[in-house]
Amino acid sequence: VLGGCVGIMGALRGAKLIQVGSLWWRAESPEGPTGRVSVSASAAEAAVLGMPALPSREALADRIVGPPQADVDDLRARFTSGQVEIERIGARGRRRLLTRLLASASPPAVGDCVRLALLVERPEGQVLTLRGLSRRNAEAQVALWTTVIRHCLIDYQPAPLGLLGMAAWQTGDGALQMVCLERMERLAPRTPIGAVIEVLNTEVVPPSHWAGLREHVAAALEAELTVAGRPASPHHR
Numbered sequence: 001v002l003g004g005c006v007g008i009m010g011a012l013r014g015a016k017l018i019q020v021g022s023l024w025w026r027a028e029s030p031e032g033p034t035g036r037v038s039v040s041a042s043a044a045e046a047a048v049l050g051m052p053a054l055p056s057r058e059a060l061a062d063r064i065v066g067p068p069q070a071d072v073d074d075l076r077a078r079f080t081s082g083q084v085e086i087e088r089i090g091a092r093g094r095r096r097l098l099t100r101l102l103a104s105a106s107p108p109a110v111g112d113c114v115r116l117a118l119l120v121e122r123p124e125g126q127v128l129t130l131r132g133l134s135r136r137n138a139e140a141q142v143a144l145w146t147t148v149i150r151h152c153l154i155d156y157q158p159a160p161l162g163l164l165g166m167a168a169w170q171t172g173d174g175a176l177q178m179v180c181l182e183r184m185e186r187l188a189p190r191t192p193i194g195a196v197i198e199v200l201n202t203e204v205v206p207p208s209h210w211a212g213l214r215e216h217v218a219a220a221l222e223a224e225l226t227v228a229g230r231p232a233s234p235h236h237r
Helices: 002-009 041-049 057-062 069-088 090-103 110-121 123-132 138-150 158-171 174-187 192-202 207-228
Strands: 018-020 024-027 034-036
Touching (some): 069 110, 090 110, 110 158, 123 158, 138 158, 158 207, 192 207
Antiparallel strands (some): 024 034
């Protein structure tokens, strides 16, 4: 195989050729150096696609750590008034507002981040958002929910973290997906959307399968959320 590649490409253009199987690699020729594959196929694929790497896992986690302490009092007031607003506009108004905020091309202001967090805390908000998630809008959803979490009180973070994890899965960012899942498990264990992400990870489900899974997952999540309600935060904040 390697000799055939040299014949097609030319030795100078080919530089060093490496044959990689499921467990072992071999370089240059059948008698050349060999070794055990120590990187996952998904990591290799990410490198080929040119996905950026952060210097550490902590740097990735810092993106979804939530608001600085100095902003918490202001956010408490915003969430209190926002809750009144969300209740007042009713189910149809909440659906219209969420649809509009999800479709906006501009980064959300702090007030809209609060509204989004309150809207997706409700089962119908999470299901509506997931039904609209696709490969086409996943990058925009990652940016949106990352911004929301930066302006979100800790009690309201599990649902945005779950939606961020789902959007990260659609973009192929498995590291961000796992960081979201780990933070959700610390804040609110057994959150239904977290269970969905865990299954996707365990079964190594490719993002391309989402179109066929979307309605099944949304219906199952809707039923589970209706029964379970919002899990209480252990932090009571």
